[in-house]
Amino acid sequence: MSWRVANSLETLKAQIDTRFPGRDIAADGSIGDAAHLTRGNASDHNPWFGPGIVTARDFTHDPAHGLDIQQVADQLVGSRDPRIKYVVANRRIADNRSWQWGSYDGPNPHEAHFHLSVVADSRCDESQNWSLPILGEAPDGGGGGGGAVDGDFVTWGTSVNVRAQPRLDAPVVAVLAAPTRVTVTCQARGDRVDTAGHSNDAWAFVPALGGYVSNIFIDHPDTWLPGVGEC
Numbered sequence: 001m002s003w004r005v006a007n008s009l010e011t012l013k014a015q016i017d018t019r020f021p022g023r024d025i026a027a028d029g030s031i032g033d034a035a036h037l038t039r040g041n042a043s044d045h046n047p048w049f050g051p052g053i054v055t056a057r058d059f060t061h062d063p064a065h066g067l068d069i070q071q072v073a074d075q076l077v078g079s080r081d082p083r084i085k086y087v088v089a090n091r092r093i094a095d096n097r098s099w100q101w102g103s104y105d106g107p108n109p110h111e112a113h114f115h116l117s118v119v120a121d122s123r124c125d126e127s128q129n130w131s132l133p134i135l136g137e138a139p140d141g142g143g144g145g146g147g148a149v150d151g152d153f154v155t156w157g158t159s160v161n162v163r164a165q166p167r168l169d170a171p172v173v174a175v176l177a178a179p180t181r182v183t184v185t186c187q188a189r190g191d192r193v194d195t196a197g198h199s200n201d202a203w204a205f206v207p208a209l210g211g212y213v214s215n216i217f218i219d220h221p222d223t224w225l226p227g228v229g230e231c
């Protein structure tokens with residue numbers, strides 16, 4: 001039987017391929033592999049929806065090329081994109097009902113790849129770009145001036161590091177190539193950062209990026225952001 005992969009998954013693959021050139025694809029996959037088929041269940045990797053549409057794709061963990069499956073999976077869950085059915089990564093699963101990670105005890109722990117299933121309806125074929133910070137597609141904050149929501153800010157500068165902790169020796173979990181719209185949920189005192197004649201020891205926590213950005217790179221005149229609590 002003929003089959004194809006849902007267009008939304010082809011879009012994500014194209015975005016990931018562009019963002020991480022030369023990435024490892026050893027654990028990538030779309031059509032059901034032997035392991036999925038022999039289990040005999042309705043794996044989303046089988047072309048079961050409508051005219052032979054596969055509604056799942058796996059993407060290989062390859063941190064050396066920048067693709068950390070936990071980071072991408074966290075950003076997918078954080079995006080709450082209506083095309084998502086569920087995401088599996090590192091022994092955890094999050095679905096479109098709770099958008100929360102819970103334990104996953106399937107036979108494959110999903111440590112070498114993450115799995116994305118999209119919904120089995122017409123939305124699976126919607127091919128607009130996925131809005132993930134790591135892919136350089138910041139969520140559309142609705143802008144238009146005046147209507148800013150507490151916690152929504154824009155970063156400035158290029159190659160801005162996002163770190164796991166508000167310290168300069170903490171691991172870099174993401175890099176903002178260009179000004180990016182971010183939602184800050186809390187802020188913390190940490191290492192002082194000096195740049196462009198300014199000094200600031202406050203750091204903004206951005207869950208969608210999985211870490212902290214020095215407030216010095218948040219485009220706001222105050223060193224301590226208004227309307228944002230302490231972590």
Ligand SMILES: [Zn+2]
Binds near residue numbers: 115
């Ligand atoms: Zn899978």
